[in-house]
Each structure stands twice: as structure tokens, then as C-alpha cells.
Amino acid sequence: VWAAKAWREGDPGGTRAGRRPRAGSVPTGFLDVDVTSAPLALECLYTPWAPGTDSDGAPTPQDCPRVFSAGLDLTEMCGRNPAHYAEYWKAVQELWLRTYLSSLVLVAAINGACPAGGCIIALACDCRVLADNPKYHIGLNETLLGITAPFWFKDAYVNTIGHRASEQALQLGYLFPPSEALQVGLVDQVVPEDQVLSTALSEMARWLAVPDHARQLTKNMMRKATADRLLRQRDADIQNFVSFICRDSIQKSLQVYLEKLRQRKG
Ligand SMILES: CC/C=C\C/C=C\C/C=C\CC/C=C/CC(=O)SCCNC(=O)CCNC(=O)[C@H](O)C(C)(C)COP(=O)(O)OP(=O)(O)OC[C@H]1O[C@@H](n2cnc3c(N)ncnc32)[C@H](O)[C@@H]1OP(=O)(O)O
Numbered sequence: 139v140w141a142a143k144a145w146r147e148g149d150p151g152g153t154r155a156g157r158r159p160r161a162g163s164v165p166t167g168f169l170d171v172d173v174t175s176a177p178l179a180l181e182c183l184y185t186p187w188a189p190g191t192d193s194d195g196a197p198t199p200q201d202c203p204r205v206f207s208a209g210l211d212l213t214e215m216c217g218r219n220p221a222h223y224a225e226y227w228k229a230v231q232e233l234w235l236r237t238y239l240s241s242l243v244l245v246a247a248i249n250g251a252c253p254a255g256g257c258i259i260a261l262a263c264d265c266r267v268l269a270d271n272p273k274y275h276i277g278l279n280e281t282l283l284g285i286t287a288p289f290w291f292k293d294a295y296v297n298t299i300g301h302r303a304s305e306q307a308l309q310l311g312y313l314f315p316p317s318e319a320l321q322v323g324l325v326d327q328v329v330p331e332d333q334v335l336s337t338a339l340s341e342m343a344r345w346l347a348v349p350d351h352a353r354q355l356t357k358n359m360m361r362k363a364t365a366d367r368l369l370r371q372r373d374a375d376i377q378n379f380v381s382f383i384c385r386d387s388i389q390k391s392l393q394v395y396l397e398k399l400r401q402r403k404g
Pocket residue numbers: 187189204205207208209210211212213251253254255256279280283285286287288378379382383396399400402403
């Protein structure tokens with residue numbers, strides 16, 4: 139995800155925001171940097187979880203080719219205690235709220251698979267450019283894991299692709315291939331793989347050409363109600379998540395899913 143505030147403000151440090159989370163901290167290797175602090179001319183923000191990013195160093199998009207984000211780290215939701223789940227979910231909320239409400243222009247350059255948590259971060263951006271590769275699916279597939287997308291994931295989906303398409307895709311846990319993602323409006327452009335970044339940068343330039351204050355106020359006007367819905371019930375949402383994820387049946391489903399992923403690899 140590339141974020142830029144204003145090229146003209148200059149970049150003090152070429153800020154690179156992604157780091158693998160410390161245990162019990164931000165869940166996602168993301169947003170160690172306060173993205174609201176200016177001037178951030180250009181940031182590279184890294185997405186929730188991708189195979190191959192478990193080192194201490196900050197991953198780069200090249201470290202995990204074919205994966206934009208594998209979604210939230212399922213190992214954070216399995217076999218832990220309620221306090222861990224609560225802290226984890228609070229951080230997931232924080233990640234989404236900061237991204238969704240960022241006054242920066244955010245363009246998602248999606249160069250790989252983008253399920254669930256990955257999709258929700260892409261949806262929090264202003265615009266999405268997806269590489270044209272039939273393996274690069276995007277969507278909210280939670281039901282296939284035996285879990286439910288939280289209401290604010292659903293809200294972001296509905297805001298983007300509408301109620302009927304969301305209802306169908308959410309129930310089926312459907313992951314859209316690029317052409318369908320474009321057709322339904324889940325992404326804004328599908329381009330050849332080697333043009334993803336350049337297209338994202340062109341999009342960025344287009345958005346930055348608009349007077350910042352007007353664009354920011356408009357963005358906030360469009361997004362406030364959705365964000366407020368979560369802000370009003372953050373604690374209840376955490377409690378729901380914890381009691382849901384602690385259920386034996388849900389733990390079992392997640393373990394089975396993780397095991398399938400591991401076996402598929404072998
Ligand atoms: C009534 C309701 C009331 C209340 C509800 C309240 C709250 C709602 C509750 C819960 C909501 C929780 C929300 C979760 C959102 C999520 O994001 S869930 C995660 C969804 N992600 C996926 O399904 C992706 C699964 N992964 C893949 O499909 C592939 O890995 C992928 C296409 C991304 C990459 O493929 P490939 O390059 O071939 O890599 P591998 O498949 O070989 O994977 C390598 C290793 O990575 C492990 N792995 C993959 N994804 C994850 C993950 N998300 N978390 C942890 N680990 C993952 C995989 O097992 C391999 O591990 P190994 O190296 O073998 O140890």
C-alpha cells in the first residue's frame with residue numbers, strides 16, 4: 139500500500155512503516171509509524187500478514203511475491219488466551235481505523251493474493267490497482283474458515299460493492315479473480331503485473347492533484363459514519379470477538395483450516 143500526503147512537502151526519511159509485530163503488540167507488521175504525522179511524503183505500509191515475513195526485519199513487497207496479504211495471522215487467533223485475543227483485536231481495529239480515516243491518499247498496489255484482512259486493508263485505501271493474474275484473488279473468505287466477518291468488514295464491503303453482491307460474496311466466502319473484482323467494483327483497475335506500481339503511482343498523482351483540504355474533508359464526510367459505527371462500539375466488538383473466537387467449535391475450525399494450508403504446501 140502506497141501512501142502519499144504531498145510530494146511537494148518532501149520526505150524527511152523515506153519512511154518505511156512495516157515491521158514484524160512484536161509479540162502482543164500491533165498485529166500486523168504495520169503502522170509502527172503514526173501515519174497522521176506530517177510531513178510524510180511517501181510511506182510504504184505493509185499489510186497484515188504474508189508468508190515469509192516472520193523475520194525481525196521489515197518485509198518488502200518483494201519478500202513475499204504473489205501475496206499482497208494473506209489476511210490476519212491465524213496463529214494469533216488459535217490456542218491463545220482471552221487477554222491475548224482482546225489485545226490482538228483492539229490492534230486490528232486500530233489498524234483499520236487509522237487506515238480508513240487517514241487523511242493521506244492511499245493507493246493499494248495489489249500484487250498478489252488478497253484475502254480477508256488483506257482485502258479489508260485494500261478497501262480502506264482510496265483506490266485499488268490489482269495485477270492481472272488469475273491466482274490473485276481478493277475478497278472476504280471468512281465463512282470458509284468457519285468464522286464470520288465482523289460488521290465493520292461487512293460495512294466496508296457493502297460501501298464498495300453494494301448490498302446484494304456483498305451478501306452473496308460474504309455468505310459464500312467468495313474470492314474474486316481480477317476480472318470479476320473489476321466488474322463488481324472491488325478494485326478500480328486491473329493491469330499487467332509489471333504495471334501495477336506505475337499505475338498506482340499515476341493514480342496517486344491524479345488524487346494528489348486535487349486540493350488537499352477539499353479532498354480530505356470530502357473523504358472524511360464519506361467515511362465518518364462507517365468509522366463512527368465501530369468507534370461507538372469498540373469494546374463490545376472486542377468482547378464479541380473474544381467470546382466468538384474462544385468457542386471450541388471455532389478454535390477447531392481454525393485449526394483444521396491452518397492444517398489444510400500447511401498440508402497444501404507440502
Ligand atoms: C455472530 C458473530 C459474532 C461475533 C463475530 C466477531 C468477530 C468476527 C470473528 C472473527 C473474525 C476474524 C477475521 C479474520 C480475517 C482474516 O484475515 S482470516 C485469514 C484469512 N486468510 C486466508 O484464508 C489466507 C490463507 N492463505 C492462503 O490462501 C495462501 O497461504 C496464500 C494464497 C495467501 C499464499 O499461498 P502460498 O504462497 O502458496 O503460501 P502457502 O499457502 O504455502 O503458505 C505459507 C505458510 O503460510 C501459512 N499461512 C498462510 N496464510 C496464513 C494466515 N492468514 N495466517 C497464518 N498462517 C498462514 C501456511 O499455513 C504456510 O505455513 P507453513 O510455512 O507451512 O508453516
